Amino acid sequence: MRNSASPLGEPRGICLINLENVAFNYGGGDLLSEVSLRLAPGSFHFLTGPSGAGKSTFLKLCYGDLLATSGHVTLFDRNVRDLSRDEMALTRRRIGVVHQDCQFLDHLPLLSNVGLPLTVAGKAVQDSDIKDLLTWVGLEKLTNALPPSLSGGERQRAALARAVIMGPDVILADEPTGNLDWDMSLRLLALLVELNRMGKTILIATHDLNLIRQAKSQVATRVLRIAKRRLQLAGADL
Amino acid sequence: MIKLPAILSDHGDGVVPPSGPTAWLTTATAAAMAFLAVFALALALASGRLAERWSAALDRSATVRISAPVDQLALQTAAVLEVLSTTPGISAARALDLAEQQKLLEPWFGPDLPLADLPLPQLVEITEGSEGYDRDGLRQRLQAEAPGAVLDDHSRWREPLAAAATRLRILGYLSVFLIGATMAAMITLAARAALAANSQVIRVLRLVGAKDDYIARAFVRRFTLRAAGGACIGTVFGMAAIFVLPAQEDAGSFLTGLGFQGAGWLLPLLLPVLAALVGFLATRTASLSNLRRIT
Numbered sequence: 248m249r250n251s252a253s254p255l256g257e258p259r260g261i262c263l264i265n266l267e268n269v270a271f272n273y274g275g276g277d278l279l280s281e282v283s284l285r286l287a288p289g290s291f292h293f294l295t296g297p298s299g300a301g302k303s304t305f306l307k308l309c310y311g312d313l314l315a316t317s318g319h320v321t322l323f324d325r326n327v328r329d330l331s332r333d334e335m336a337l338t339r340r341r342i343g344v345v346h347q348d349c350q351f352l353d354h355l356p357l358l359s360n361v362g363l364p365l366t367v368a369g370k371a372v373q374d375s376d377i378k379d380l381l382t383w384v385g386l387e388k389l390t391n392a393l394p395p396s397l398s399g400g401e402r403q404r405a406a407l408a409r410a411v412i413m414g415p416d417v418i419l420a421d422e423p424t425g426n427l428d429w430d431m432s433l434r435l436l437a438l439l440v441e442l443n444r445m446g447k448t449i450l451i452a453t454h455d456l457n458l459i460r461q462a463k464s465q466v467a468t469r470v471l472r473i474a475k476r477r478l479q480l481a482g483a484d485l
Numbered sequence: 486m487i488k489l490p491a492i493l494s495d496h497g498d499g500v501v502p503p504s505g506p507t508a509w510l511t512t513a514t515a516a517a518m519a520f521l522a523v524f525a526l527a528l529a530l531a532s533g534r535l536a537e538r539w540s541a542a543l544d545r546s547a548t549v550r551i552s553a554p555v556d557q558l559a560l561q562t563a564a565v566l567e568v569l570s571t572t573p574g575i576s577a578a579r580a581l582d583l584a585e586q587q588k589l590l591e592p593w594f595g596p597d598l599p600l601a602d603l604p605l606p607q608l609v610e611i612t613e614g615s616e617g618y619d620r621d622g623l624r625q626r627l628q629a630e631a632p633g634a635v636l637d638d639h640s641r642w643r644e645p646l647a648a649a650a651t652r653l654r655i656l657g658y659l660s661v662f663l664i665g666a667t668m669a670a671m672i673t674l675a676a677r678a679a680l681a682a683n684s685q686v687i688r689v690l691r692l693v694g695a696k697d698d699y700i701a702r703a704f705v706r707r708f709t710l711r712a713a714g715g716a717c718i719g720t721v722f723g724m725a726a727i728f729v730l731p732a733q734e735d736a737g738s739f740l741t742g743l744g745f746q747g748a749g750w751l752l753p754l755l756l757p758v759l760a761a762l763v764g765f766l767a768t769r770t771a772s773l774s775n776l777r778r779i780t
Contacts, residue, residue, distance in 0.1 A: 312692075332777070333696050340694035350689045354502040363500070367695035409693065 262287050262321075263417050263448055264309050269318035271304060277316070278304055280476040286417065286450060291443045291466050293459045294452040295481060296473035302452040303347075305473065306419050309450065310342045311335050323416075340368055343410030345420040349402045351394035357381070357405055358390040364413045377412070384408045384438060399426035403435055417448040424455055432458055440466050500690060501683055501703045511675045511708060515715025515760055516722070518668045522661050523723025523753045529657025530752070531743045536650030540643060549578075549609040553633035561631040562607050568630050569611060574618030581608045606633075668712065668760060669767040676708050676771040687776065701772035705765055712764025716757040724753050 262285040269282045278301045286292065286309075294302050307313040308320055311327045320327045322338050330338060351360045358377060365372045381387045384404035394402060403423055410418055420439065424432035436458060443449045443466055453459065462468055470481035549569070553561045562580050569578035581589075583600050586608060590598055620638055627634040680687065690700050727744050745752065 333698075336691070336694050336696040339692065344692055346692075350685070350692060352500060352502070352686055352689055355500070363689075364693040366500075367690060367693055367699050413694070 263323060264450075265319075265321040266308065266315075267319040267321070269308060269315040269320060271301075271308060271313065271316050277476055279308075279473070279478070282318070282478045284471070284478060286448055288416065288448055289443070289446050290448050291440075291462070291468045292450045293462065293468055293470045293481075294450060294473065295454055295456070295459065295470060298454065300473040301476070302454075302473060303421050305478070306344075306421050306450070306452055309417075309419055310339060310344055340364065340413050341416050343407075343413065343415040343418040345403070345406045345410050345418065345423045347422040347425050349394070349406040351402070351405070353394050356391045356393055357386065357397070360394060361405060361409045361412060364409060368413065380408045380412060385434070400428070400431035400435075403427060403431075404438070407435065407438055411442060411447075415447070417450070418442060420449070420451045420453075422453055423451060424453065424458055429457075433461065436462055436465075499703075501679075501686055501707065504679065504707075508711065511672065511711040512715035512718070514671050515668060515712045515764070516719035517715075518664050518671075519716035519719025519756050519760060520723040520726075521719075522664045522756050523720055523727060525657050525660035525664060526753060526756075527657075527727050527743055527745060529654050529661065530745060530749050532650050532654035532657055534742065534746070536647050536654065539646045539650060545613045547611040547613065547636060547638040549611065549627065549634050549636055550606045551609065551631060551634045552606040553631075555604065557633070558607055561633050562609065564631045565609055565627060565634050568623070568626050569609070572618055572623055572626070574614050574616050575611055576614040577612040579610055581610060609634075665759060665763055669763045672708055672712055672764050672767040673771045676704055676768040677775055679704060679708075680772060680775045697773055697776045700776060701769055704772045705768045708768040709761050709764040713757050713761035716760030720753050720756045724750070 264284070264286040266282055266284045269279065270277050271279045271282075282305070294305060296302055304313060308315055309322075311320070311322060311330070314320075314327060322330075323341060325334070325338070327335070327338075352363070355363075358381075359366075361380065362372045362377050378387065378390075381390060384407060386401060386404055386408070389397065389401060389405075394405070397405065403426070407418075407420075407423070410420075418439070423435055423439075427435065432455065439449055439451065440462065451462075459468070459470055463470075472479050472481040549565050551558065551561050551565060566578055566580065569575050586605065587596075587598060587600055589608075590600075620636065624636050627636060687700055724745075730744055
């Protein structure tokens with residue numbers, strides 16, 4: 248058994264996502280090793296590191312899309328290995344995920360895509376709620392547009408709207424500004440900061456250091472870095 | 486006011502993209518299978534009726550065949566009739582005349598056979614009473630009174646015919662079962678192909694918290710409706726084809742009797758229901774097992 252590394256993030260108290268001495272590999276050598284992290288409610292984290300370092304893999308571990316090769320991943324006080332497939336689905340409703348490629352159903356209009364989490368959960372879809380949400384992300388005029396017709400920025404904002412429609416406790420964003428210009432990146436960051444002020448826990452994987460610096464000027468953040476398979480606190484330059 | 490598309494708020498199969506032109510293949514295959522199943526069912530029912538008819542026709546009759554020198558034939562025939570008239574369980578017995586024997590042999594030898602010049606055995610037709618008679622006892626009495634008389638109770642013919650008809654009936658039902666199994670296999674393959682083609686859709690649904698049951702339902706409903714719809718079409722065409730078959734006649738009675746009678750016409754109507762059930766179970770099983778593997 249590996250020696251437990253010191254958990255980053257929140258050292259004590261309630262945590263929503265807890266990784267304890269986690270390792271992961273895709274069949275070869277470990278991509279991540281001895282990774283520990285506690286995400287407390289209301290915290291704002293950035294995850295950075297070079298391409299291929301394992302940022303996306305780390306996020307997938309955080310919402311149960313991948314299972315750790317070793318160590319323990321706990322989501323809302325439940326070990327992911329103990330969760331049935333249905334329980335995992337219910338857990339994912341508490342975690343909003345914004346993917347780099349957004350992942351929409353291309354045959355459905357934006358309105359249906361944003362409302363999809365409510366639909367699959369069997370909850371009543373309130374038209375006004377979706378309209379408010381689309382207005383909040385600046386897409387109120389595109390409710391009937393199909394995802395392929397949206398620009399990169401519009402898709403990212405739509406993905407954020409879909410991620411928050413269930414009122415999740417945690418929002419995980421994987422390179423959310425990867426395809427956006429600076430102005431659009433700032434707009435998306437502003438939305439995420441606003442969500443954090445509403446009490447949501449945010450974890451953003453990005454290699455955009457300027458975005459991180461911009462966020463630090465607005466909200467208290469911790470910056471984590473994946474380097475040499477380990478998760479570390481980033482230096483003071485960030 | 487913003488409204489979600491109805492397709493999203495009803496049964497959930499709108500989350501899966503339309504299947505395009507390949508969708509009709511499942512329907513067409515289900516139709517073809519149902520069409521064949523109608524015929525297999527008709528075959529099974531007709532075979533059952535045939536087995537019963539043959540058994541009933543031969544069960545209450547028997548024949549005594551008297552082979553004797555010409556000068557003794559009349560004497561032995563009289564003796565046989567006397568024995569038969571005193572045998573309990575036999576309601577009637579009569580010797581066939583030349584014209585009747587001529588008619589029996591006509592299909593093989595033609596109408597101009599000079600029967601009077603041939604040493605043919607005399608046939609005596611027996612009609613059995615409802616209580617039946619003692620076959621072994623009758624044989625012994627005939628042997629004693631008329632040594633050239635042989636009792637033929639038709640069991641030689643009846644049993645193989647009835648057995649053949651019974652086997653044909655079993656084959657008919659087996660065919661219906663195999664058609665159902667083939668339909669299940671076909672729908673399973675189609676469902677798996679659809680799941681594989683929509684792996685990205687499934688991934689998105691899992692990402693936003695959809696349970697396996699919700700995802701499977703989208704595919705199950707679609708394939709169940711296709712199977713049922715196709716089976717309806719195939720059943721209607723199959724029943725129409727059976728309906729226009731020639732009416733049953735004595736000559737070639739099996740082929741012309743291949744159809745449904747009375748309430749039997751209701752049986753094919755179960756095929757779409759069975760097809761829907763097969764479609765539902767096959768797709769649900771395939772979906773849930775595939776979902777466990779691909780997500």
